[in-house]
Amino acid sequence: MLGAMDDDTPSTPARAARWTWEDFPVGQVRDCGTVTVDRDAIVDFARRFDPQPFHLDEQAGAASLFGGLCASGWHTAALAMRQMCEGYLLESASLGSPGIEQLRWLAPVFPGDTLRVRMEVLEARPMASRPGVGLVRSRWTVDNQHGRPVMTMEGWGMFARRQSAAG
Amino acid sequence: MLGAMDDDTPSTPARAARWTWEDFPVGQVRDCGTVTVDRDAIVDFARRFDPQPFHLDEQAGAASLFGGLCASGWHTAALAMRQMCEGYLLESASLGSPGIEQLRWLAPVFPGDTLRVRMEVLEARPMASRPGVGLVRSRWTVDNQHGRPVMTMEGWGMFARRQSAAG
Numbered sequence: 001m002l003g004a005m006d007d008d009t010p011s012t013p014a015r016a017a018r019w020t021w022e023d024f025p026v027g028q029v030r031d032c033g034t035v036t037v038d039r040d041a042i043v044d045f046a047r048r049f050d051p052q053p054f055h056l057d058e059q060a061g062a063a064s065l066f067g068g069l070c071a072s073g074w075h076t077a078a079l080a081m082r083q084m085c086e087g088y089l090l091e092s093a094s095l096g097s098p099g100i101e102q103l104r105w106l107a108p109v110f111p112g113d114t115l116r117v118r119m120e121v122l123e124a125r126p127m128a129s130r131p132g133v134g135l136v137r138s139r140w141t142v143d144n145q146h147g148r149p150v151m152t153m154e155g156w157g158m159f160a161r162r163q164s165a166a167g
Numbered sequence: 168m169l170g171a172m173d174d175d176t177p178s179t180p181a182r183a184a185r186w187t188w189e190d191f192p193v194g195q196v197r198d199c200g201t202v203t204v205d206r207d208a209i210v211d212f213a214r215r216f217d218p219q220p221f222h223l224d225e226q227a228g229a230a231s232l233f234g235g236l237c238a239s240g241w242h243t244a245a246l247a248m249r250q251m252c253e254g255y256l257l258e259s260a261s262l263g264s265p266g267i268e269q270l271r272w273l274a275p276v277f278p279g280d281t282l283r284v285r286m287e288v289l290e291a292r293p294m295a296s297r298p299g300v301g302l303v304r305s306r307w308t309v310d311n312q313h314g315r316p317v318m319t320m321e322g323w324g325m326f327a328r329r330q331s332a333a334g
Contacts, residue, residue: 045245048245048249049245049246049248049249050245050248050249050252051249051252051257052252052256052257052261052263054263064262064263065262065263065300065325066263072248073263073264074241074244074245074248077241077244078212078215078216078217078241078245079216081216081217081239081241082215082216082217082218085217085218085219089219090218090219094219095231095232096219096221096231096232096233096240096272097240097272098271098272099269099270099271099272100267100270101268101269101270102266102268103266103267103268103270104265104266105263105264105265105266133232158232
């Protein structure tokens with residue numbers, strides 16, 4: 001049912017899910033690699049979704065608390081999501097997420113910054129209301145090239161359990 | 168310093184900030200209008216940021232827990248942000264946000280759904296570390312055309328205080 005997609009072929013036949021709920025034990029850490037944030041992508045995202053001046057314009061950014069044109073926090077979150085998809089979600093029996101806790105925007109993300117995304121499993125338990133599904137609570141950390149955390153969050157993911165995925 | 172922007176003129180001269188921290192008292196409710204979610208926009212966002220099959224492909228969506236192709240939760244959050252920008256942030260002395268609590272994705276968002284975004288002020292206090300800045304904690308609610316909540320979250324916003332904005 002689940003498959004990896006690329007930008008040109010969203011209907012590619014599904015790739016078998018390699019990782020089920022059992023493959024996300026408490027304490028596991030996964031490095032989801034890096035992404036460099038492009039200035040035009042910052043402005044494009046902001047025009048669509050968060051057109052506050054400090055996300056659109058160098059002068060307004062310089063005059064803001066951030067000290068320069070910087071990415072919408074929602075853009076940073078979306079970029080982290082992309083890294084997690086490529087890092088493990090597209091190869092897993094992911095069933096979506098019911099929500100996020102404690103999303104923190106700790107420092108501005110500037111054009112040219114390179115962000116590293118990591119996840120750590122904090123908690124894992126079967127989902128009471130759905131026998132074939134397990135819940136995983138993770139902490140995601142996004143650091144910039146100076147090793148400074150720019151965003152952290154904790155969130156829940158739902159994954160098929162092995163007997164279910166194999167059935 | 169802060170101005171309203173449109174998609175074509177990101178460097179438009181700033182519009183005066185009409186609302187400062189004092190204009191967001193506890194209990195205030197603001198309706199930020201509606202947005203109808205386009206199928207192609209769902210797929211475009213998913214290709215860029217969240218290429219899980221149920222956000223890209225009708226068949227995979229139908230086979231998922233969601234029951235159909237549905238928007239990435241991050242897309243729903245970004246659309247809510249846009250409504251808040253248009254509803255009040257672009258006319259306010261907004262200084263950004265330190266974070267979000269308790270983001271809940273309660274129901275899938277399908278192509279053609281019309282989402283209504285509302286905010287309610289839960290808490291307002293001066294920011295201890297910055298004399299000219301006030302914090303506002305808000306609950307944001309996103310309902311679909313059936314009146315069903317699809318997303319809720321609580322988050323903090325920073326706003327210039329009146330004496331600061333006028334100075």
